[in-house]
Amino acid sequence: xxxxxxxxxxxxxxxxxxxxxxxxxxxxxxxxxxxxxxxxxxxxxxxxxxxxxxxxxxxxxxxxxxxxxxxxxxxxxxxxxxxxxxxxxxxxxxxxxxxxxxxxxxxxxxxxxxxxxxxxxxxxxxxxxxxxxxxxxxxxxxxxxxxxxxxxxxxxxxxxxxxxxxxxxxxxxxxxxxxxxxxxxxxxxxxxxxxxxxxxxxxxxxxxxxxxxxxxxxxxxxxxxxxxxxxxxxxxxxxxxxxxxxxxxxxxxxxxxxxxxxxxxxxxxxxxxxxxxxxxxxxxxxxxxxxxxxxxxxxxxxxxxxxxxxxxxxxxxxxxxxxxxxxxxxxxxxxxxxxxxxxxxxxxxxxxxxxxxxxxxxxxxxxxxxxxxxxxxxxxxxxxxxxxxxxxxxxxxxxxxxxxxxxxxxxxxxxxxxxxxxxxxxxxxxxxxxxxxxxxxxxxxxxxxxxxxxxxxxxxxxxxxxxxxxxxxxxxxxxxxxxxxxxxxxxxxxxxxxxxxxxxxxxxxxxxxxxxxxxxxxxxxxxxxxxxxxxxxx
Numbered sequence: 128x129x130x131x132x133x134x135x136x137x138x139x140x141x142x143x144x145x146x147x148x149x150x151x152x153x154x155x156x157x158x159x160x161x162x163x164x165x166x167x168x169x170x171x172x173x174x175x176x177x178x179x180x181x182x183x184x185x186x187x188x189x190x191x192x193x194x195x196x197x198x199x200x201x202x203x204x205x206x207x208x209x210x211x212x213x214x215x216x217x218x219x220x221x222x223x224x225x226x227x228x229x230x231x232x233x234x235x236x237x238x239x240x241x242x243x244x245x246x247x248x249x250x251x252x253x254x255x256x257x258x259x260x261x262x263x264x265x266x267x268x269x270x271x272x273x274x275x276x277x278x279x280x281x282x283x284x285x286x287x288x289x290x291x292x293x294x295x296x297x298x299x300x301x302x303x304x305x306x307x308x309x310x311x312x313x314x315x316x317x318x319x320x321x322x323x324x325x326x327x328x329x330x331x332x333x334x335x336x337x338x339x340x341x342x343x344x345x346x347x348x349x350x351x352x353x354x355x356x357x358x359x360x361x362x363x364x365x366x367x368x369x370x371x372x373x374x375x376x377x378x379x380x381x382x383x384x385x386x387x388x389x390x391x392x393x394x395x396x397x398x399x400x401x402x403x404x405x406x407x408x409x410x411x412x413x414x415x416x417x418x419x420x421x422x423x424x425x426x427x428x429x430x431x432x433x434x435x436x437x438x439x440x441x442x443x444x445x446x447x448x449x450x451x452x453x454x455x456x457x458x459x460x461x462x463x464x465x466x467x468x469x470x471x472x473x474x475x476x477x478x479x480x481x482x483x484x485x486x487x488x489x490x491x492x493x494x495x496x497x498x499x500x501x502x503x504x505x506x507x508x509x510x511x512x513x514x515x516x517x518x519x520x521x522x523x524x525x526x527x528x529x530x531x532x533x534x535x536x537x538x539x540x541x542x543x544x545x546x547x548x549x550x551x552x553x554x555x556x557x558x559x560x561x562x563x564x565x566x567x568x569x570x571x572x573x574x575x576x577x578x579x580x581x582x583x584x585x586x587x588x589x590x591x592x593x594x595x596x597x598x599x600x601x602x603x604x605x606x607x608x609x610x611x612x613x614x615x616x617x618x619x620x621x622x623x624x625x626x627x628x629x630x631x632x633x634x635x636x637x638x639x640x641x642x643x644x645x646x647x648x649x650x651x652x653x654x655x656x657x658x659x660x661x662x663x664x665x
Contacts, residue, residue: 130465131472131539133546135184144547146183147540150176150531151579158570162614165570166520169527176531180538191534193461197477198533201308202526204479206574207518208486209299209374210525213258215514216430216493222510223500228419228427230271236389239398240275240406241349244340245333245356247271248289250385253360254431256290256297257377262571264290265616266623274414276407279624284636285339287611287620291644292329292360294573294607295321296368296376299485302603303373306577309532310585310599311473314373319665320600322368322376325607326361327651328644329380333357335640341406348402352387352394359387369665372438374485378431430496437492441483450483464537474537525574532578545586555591556656559584559598560605560648564641567606571615576606593656597664601652608645611637 136143154172157163163171177195180186186194220226233251237243251271252264265286272282295302296318303321307314333353337345346353363383367376388394398406419427440446459477466472481487497507515522535541551558562584566576580602588598610616617630626633654660 128463128465129186129190130469131467131537131542132184133467133539133543135539135543140543140547143183143543146179147535147543149179150535150540151544154528154531154570154579155566158614164520165572165575165615166523166527169524169531173527173531173534176534176538176540179540180534184538184540186538189461190464191538193459194464194474194533194537195530197459197462197474198530199526200477201533202529203522205484205486206301206305206529207522207525208484209301209304209489210486210521211511211514211518212486212489212493213299214518215511216434216489216496217255217258217263218510218514219493219497219500219502219507220427220430222506223502225423225427225430225500227414228423231414231417231419232424232427233385234271234275236385237394239349239394239396240277240403241337241340241345241398242352242388242394243275244272244277244285244289244336245353246385246388247275248285249292249333249336249356249360250381250388252286252289253293253377253381253384256293257299257381258431258434262616262619264293266619269620269623273624276403278408279626280629280632280636281340283620283624283626283633285336287616287633287637288339288640289332289336290610290616291607292325292332292364293377293380294610295325295603296364296373297573299489300372300374300376302573302577302606304485305529305574306581306599306603309529309536309578309581310595312585312596312599316596316665317599317603318368318373318376320594320596321603322365322373323663323665324600324604324648324651324655326365328604328607328648329361329364329384330354330357331644331647333360333384335644341402344402349393352391355387355391355394356384360384372442372485374488375435375438378435382431426500429499430492433495433499434489434492437488437495438485441488447483451480453480453482455479455481462537467539467542472537474533524572528570528575529578532582536582541582542586545583546590548583548587549590551587552591555587555598556593556601556653557649559587559601560608560645560652563602563604563606564609564645566602567609568612568641571610571613573603573606573610576609577603594664597652597655601648604652605645605648608641608648612641 150172157168180191248268252268255264268286307317333356337353360380364376364380367379457477464472584598584602585595588595
């Protein structure tokens with residue numbers, strides 16, 4: 128039996144917090160300063176966390192290694208199980224060229240480049256974030272905007288800034304699923320609060336994109352379509368996260384935003400030659416003007432419709448109870464941890480939701496989609512295996528970071544840091560999104576930032592009398608605004624539009640927007656922590 132001691136170093140909370148923070152600081156330095164590859168930095172940080180737990184916190188080595196193994200197991204299932212199956216569906220659509228059909232369908236909604244930026248970067252980018260994530264929206268949307276005639280730098284900046292509001296629910300809700308697990312808070316509670324923060328960003332981001340594309344003239348002439356798109360996106364994301372399923376939030380929001388643009392007459396109005404000359408610098412790709420048969424367009428949308436259908440059916444109470452009945456619970460071996468209060472911690476037990484987890488539901492929808500878009504079974508299996516190979520380094524990164532997080536949580540390191548940070552008192556609500564923003568800016572992943580800082584935020588919230596769900600959600604919601612300045616995303620954007628070596632130029636253009644939107648999020652969280660916006664919380 129191991130009982131957590133939150134002041135193991137000389138009985139001092141400050142010294143203990145300093146030692147406990149070493150694994151996190153090491154990972155951030157290796158990623159941000161040394162520019163070490165993420166999977167190597169994760170493994171190095173894991174080693175540091177194990178040593179701190181064993182030597183400083185005097186956690187038995189066997190239990191330390193067992194907690195790391197449990198974190199890695201959670202990384203594989205359900206987190207990577209969701210990611211692999213979601214990316215597999217995307218890869219099948221690329222193989223059958225239905226992804227190109229879908230891309231052309233989105234591109235035909237308007238010939239106004241300002242509206243095209245919303246359709247491609249904001250709506251279609253959110254759809255890509257829902258399934259693929261991990262940099263795919265920035266890479267693909269940047270290329271699409273260049274094909275439409277956008278200047279490469281402008282295309283990359285628009286794609287980076289647009290990749291904010293959907294990130295917390297990306298890859299079928301992976302960041303919030305991770306956050307719920309490491310904080311031991313119910314997924315529904317975390318998703319509901321995140322779903323009352325990021326939709327507020329969605330109201331603003333379309334207007335920012337219009338300003339980036341065409342300045343004040345663009346805002347003056349197209350503010351109504353931008354506002355309609357942002358409002359529809361926000362309402363759909365809020366509704367899905369709060370009343371349907373966190374995994375469907377981005378798909379619902381992306382389709383609702385695109386539908387709103389299609390419904391606003393001003394969005395379909397042709398752009399003047401003055402606007403096209405001012406905004407576009409290159410020739411439009413002829414491939415975007417190809418006409419696709421209606422049946423192929425329906426097939427292109429089918430995988431997303433099937434995912435929505437499968438997840439919706441899974442929310443029917445009778446079906447939900449039946450699926451939950453397949454969940455298995457195990458006592459995790461060689462792990463017997465008590466909190467500082469002497470009560471057993473939840474991680475002593477490992478829960479395996481075999482069928483009800485998002486990854487299995489995506490797999491079911493993917494098998495149906497393979498039939499609809501005519502992917503032979505042998506090819507579908509080959510694509511699934513290719514997806515695993517493609518994600519091999521991401522798999523190593525996610526498992527090592529979650530192993531690190533579990534070691535820190537179970538040994539008491541996260542609790543020590545949380546108690547120390549709680550001294551910020553009321554200011555903690557303002558700083559909470561900043562911590563998530565910093566984590567994503569360095570790691571490039573909202574999932575990783577949630578794994579690293581989620582438990583810390585909850586501990587600090589409880590010590591300072593704030594809502595644990597609010598600060599946990601703030602970590603993820605603030606984190607989405609750090610993605611546009613992460614070295615990983617900047618490099619992806621530059622590579623996609625042939626701007627190798629110009630990451631610094633992009634950083635200078637997106638950093639003010641990252642900081643400005645972060646300030647907005649900090650003020651939202653402060654308001655939600657008190658009477659001003661406290662009514663927004665469930």
